[in-house]
Structures are given as structure tokens and as C-alpha cells.
Amino acid sequence: MPVIAMEVKKAEQHPNADSLRVYSAIAPGYEETQIVANLENIYEVGDIVAIALSNSILKDGTKIKPSKLRGIQSFGMALGKIVEPIGSDLSDRYCQKNIEKSVLLQKWPSIELLHNVRRNLAIAEKTPKVIYRAKIKLDGTNGGIQIFTDGRIAVQSRSRIITSTSDNAGFAHWVTQNIDFFAKLVGEEHLILFGEWCGKGIQKRTSISQIDRKIFVIFALQYGGRDGKSARLEIDPERISAVIPPHPDIFVLPFFGEPIVLDFGDREQLEKASDRLNQMVEEVERCDPWVKETFGIEGLGEGVVMYPQTDTLVEGISYAELLFKAKGEKHQVIKVKKAVHIDPEVAQNVEEFVELFVTEVRLEQALTEACAGELDMKKMGAFLKWVTADIQKESVAELESAQLTWKDVGKAVMNTARQWYQEKVKLL
Missing domain, CATH: 1.10.10 (Arc Repressor Mutant, subunit A)
Known part of the structure; x- marks a missing residue:
């Protein structure tokens, strides 16, 4: 079934739930359709709304099925106000074009601590000099948006493909509400936006949780990686910003501090660099500088992630094997004396x-x-x-x-x- 531009004929409070509203929508050639929706978007009589009818499949993989919400039947999903004429078929904008083609999770790598990176390099008998750049580690939940060359869009958490009906902190629902924005990024290569879905109500520990809304903060793009094609990672904030159009709830995470060289063949140099990194982590934990500068909120930060510059990669070692993280004392999952250590x-x-x-x-x-x-x-x-x-x-x-x-x-x-x-x- 399609997504249709329909006019709101009735709009009422749900009799059994303060957080829900019941709508009746009409369009020429379609039966009057009853929708139950939450309060994230409130529609009034006369509004023109994109309605995904039962059995349609959205670009993020959400399958629209009849459901009963607190005793009231719902036969579709409201996707937001639009300006198109009543009765317009909006399926090309919102629905998958090729639903038979499977969507595979493409995970952001699990990031090690520095001593594990050093150990893995030693096993491989590699002692490279690597230039690193830091980015603030935000306390939220990892998210990714896959943008296919055929126009499909899939949403993922760290461990699974998610949809509006099987979500992770509302991330897939938010992507669906902004599907037009992400559709503009469709290109000749498969694209993944990797970032942190963070802000109000997602975590409680750090200053980013004190902002007034949820936001998606992009830290990397991946091109390719499907159909046997090699993946290409982009971490440079300026080049990422050149790809992503402005959006009030999407941010590109900048580099933090100056480049740091780690010489994995020189223990003394590694120890000095580790001391510098520990000072950096302590600074971030006292007050997250990006959150303070961007939102004017002072408070606890989580730590940093260290990204190797792509022009200093090591033959035979993947990019993911060189990444490492360092968290402040209040966020460490391992009870260690220092955030960064080489043993x-x-x-x-x-x-x-x-x-x-x-x-x-x-x-x-x-x-x-x-x-x-x-x-x-x-x-x-x-x-x-x-x-x-x-x-x-x-x-x-x-x-x-x-x-x-x-x-x-x-x-x-x-x-x-x-x-x-x-x-x-x-x-x-």
C-alpha cells in the first residue's frame, strides 16, 4: 500500500492515553482512515499529512500494519505535515523501491584501549608511527543511517537494523520524520552516516544529556562496502560537513586538540604521549568543551576517541585496529588507574x-x-x-x-x- 497526502478530518485526544491522539484522515479515492499517533507531532483539522497506509514498507524498513493502541484501532502511520495536494501518492519519497533486497547491518567497529592496539601491533610485528586526531566521545547510543543508491534508507543501532516499530531511543522514528532530508544524500555510492544519537532522555551522566532535545552527531562517513566493493572511511570534519546539508538537529563532530604522534616502536615516546592524552581526557571530563561551545552547557564529558589519519595507515592492519578510546574515571568500564596506559x-x-x-x-x-x-x-x-x-x-x-x-x-x-x-x- 502507498503513502498518501490526506487531509485531517477529525483530531481528538485518545480516551485512554494522555500521550496519544486519534485522527481521521480523508483523500479522494481512499477510505476514511483512522490513525493513532503520539504527541511528537500534533495535527489539526485541515492539515495535509503524509499517511502511510497499512501494508506499506517505509525506506527505513518499517512495516505498517493495523494495530490497537490502548484499545483504539490504528490503520496507518502519520509521517508529518506536507504541502502536496490531497490524494498525491508519496510512495517514491517514503517507501522502499526494492523491498526484496535485504538490508545488512554494517557495524561501526568495536574500539579498543591503547594497550590492546599496541599488543595487536606487536603480534603482527608492526611498530609504526601513527598520527592521531581526537574527537570528543559523546555519551549517547551509537547509530547509523545507510543510504542506498536506489533510494532506500535503513537505520541501525550498534547491533541491529531498527525501525520505527522496533526502535532504539526513538532514532529510527526521527529518521523517518526527516526522510526527505536523507533522501537528498542518495548518490552513486552506498553511504553510511555513523554517529551518536544523544541528548535529552538518552543517557543521564554527562552534559550532552542536559540539552533540550535529541540530536544526531556524525563522526564518520563510510562510502561503498557493499556488493564486493571496498569501503572508504571519511573522518575529516570539514569534508563531512561539505556532504551534509544544514539541519537543526544534525551536527558534525570536530577534531579536538592538535595531532598526536604515537611511535609504537618507542616505549618512552608512547609513555610521554600517554601522559598528554591523560591530560586531554581529564580536561574533557571536567567540562565537555564541544557541548559548552555548541549549547552553552557546562558539565561532565565522557572522554575521547583517537582516529588515525588515513594517510598514515599501516599495511596489513585495518583502520579499525588502530582506533582507540580513552574514558574519564566516571565512565570507565575497566577499573584502571589512568584512562590511557600502554600495558x-x-x-x-x-x-x-x-x-x-x-x-x-x-x-x-x-x-x-x-x-x-x-x-x-x-x-x-x-x-x-x-x-x-x-x-x-x-x-x-x-x-x-x-x-x-x-x-x-x-x-x-x-x-x-x-x-x-x-x-x-x-x-x-
Whole structure:
């Protein structure tokens, strides 16, 4: 079914929900259609609205089906006010052109700590000099927007393709509401906008959560990467800004500070550079400079992500293997003395390993990622799976330094995480 320009004939408050409204929309040649919608956009009688009718499939993959919301039937989705004549078919603008073609998740890489980058380079017998640029690490939720050459648009979180009906903090719904903007970016190459969906109501810890709305902050673009074609990454803020038209809720994250050279063949130089990076992280944690400059809000920052300059890449080593992050003390998922260090922490026993890795920050992150922030005993299995997989992935160097194996620590990690989750549920 299509997306049609329809006129609002009736607009009423939902009788069973303060946060919902009930609309009746009409257009020549179509039956009068009842829609239940939230208060993000409020329509009045006479407004012309894009209505996605039942069985249409939007560009972000959302399948529109009849549903009952708090006892009232809804037969479509309102996508926003428009200026087109009543009855106009807007399917080319809002709907997928080729729904049979699958949409595959293209993940932003998992970013290591510096000592893990150094270890991986040593295993590969590489000791390069790499020029890095820092960007502020924003406390939100990772998001991506895939823009296909055929006009389709797909939305993703860090771990899955999302839609307006299976969303992540409202990101897919927001993309759908701004589908015309993203349609302008369709080109000859597959394009992915990687960024952080952050702001009001997404996280609570840092100054970015104190702004008055949700925003999408782009930190990288990826070109290609489909149909056997190699991917090309763009991290330079000026070149990204040249591609992205102005939008009040879309920002391009700038570089922070000056370039830093890391010589992985010179331990003394690495230690001096690490001291400089730790000073940078402390500065950001005291007050996020980008949030202060952009929104006038002073407050806690999370840390930095270090991006290698693309002209200093290492043969045989992927770009992702050179990326690393450094978080301030209040955001560290590993309980370390300094944000940036070139050697792994050494745990003396299993108990110290658990204390090192099963931190409050990591457990809160697992609750967000695995359970969508919802404490429910039915979701504890997914929570424990996420925690153990995350720690197992990140702790290879620490296990080696402690002369331990995952078999030695896995049970203790799971028991500690389980106890934390159960205690949180009891407090509900």
C-alpha cells in the first residue's frame, strides 16, 4: 500500500492515553482512515499529512500494519505535515523501491584501549608511527543511517537494523520524520552516516544529556562496502560537513586538540604521549568543551576517541585496529588507574579480575544495550550474555598478564553480574 497526502478530518485526544491522539484522515479515492499517533507531532483539522497506509514498507524498513493502541484501532502511520495536494501518492519519497533486497547491518567497529592496539601491533610485528586526531566521545547510543543508491534508507543501532516499530531511543522514528532530508544524500555510492544519537532522555551522566532535545552527531562517513566493493572511511570534519546539508538537529563532530604522534616502536615516546592524552581526557571530563561551545552547557564529558589519519595507515592492519578510546574515571568500564596506559592491568587473582572488569558503568551499559534499559527477570539471560561476551572480548591482554584463562574467571564474572541485576530488580 502507498503513502498518501490526506487531509485531517477529525483530531481528538485518545480516551485512554494522555500521550496519544486519534485522527481521521480523508483523500479522494481512499477510505476514511483512522490513525493513532503520539504527541511528537500534533495535527489539526485541515492539515495535509503524509499517511502511510497499512501494508506499506517505509525506506527505513518499517512495516505498517493495523494495530490497537490502548484499545483504539490504528490503520496507518502519520509521517508529518506536507504541502502536496490531497490524494498525491508519496510512495517514491517514503517507501522502499526494492523491498526484496535485504538490508545488512554494517557495524561501526568495536574500539579498543591503547594497550590492546599496541599488543595487536606487536603480534603482527608492526611498530609504526601513527598520527592521531581526537574527537570528543559523546555519551549517547551509537547509530547509523545507510543510504542506498536506489533510494532506500535503513537505520541501525550498534547491533541491529531498527525501525520505527522496533526502535532504539526513538532514532529510527526521527529518521523517518526527516526522510526527505536523507533522501537528498542518495548518490552513486552506498553511504553510511555513523554517529551518536544523544541528548535529552538518552543517557543521564554527562552534559550532552542536559540539552533540550535529541540530536544526531556524525563522526564518520563510510562510502561503498557493499556488493564486493571496498569501503572508504571519511573522518575529516570539514569534508563531512561539505556532504551534509544544514539541519537543526544534525551536527558534525570536530577534531579536538592538535595531532598526536604515537611511535609504537618507542616505549618512552608512547609513555610521554600517554601522559598528554591523560591530560586531554581529564580536561574533557571536567567540562565537555564541544557541548559548552555548541549549547552553552557546562558539565561532565565522557572522554575521547583517537582516529588515525588515513594517510598514515599501516599495511596489513585495518583502520579499525588502530582506533582507540580513552574514558574519564566516571565512565570507565575497566577499573584502571589512568584512562590511557600502554600495558594491561595485572590482576593478582580471580577476585581482582572481577573487580577490574565487572564495573557499575559496564553493567549499566549492558542494561541499555541488551535490555533497552528495562529491568525484567525475563531479560536477565540477554543481560548476562552481553556482559560475559563484552568482557571476554576486551580482557585478552589482562588474562594473559594475570596468567588466567576465561575458564578461570567466567563463572565469577557471571555470578557477580547476576547478583547486580537481581538486586536492581528487587528495588523496583
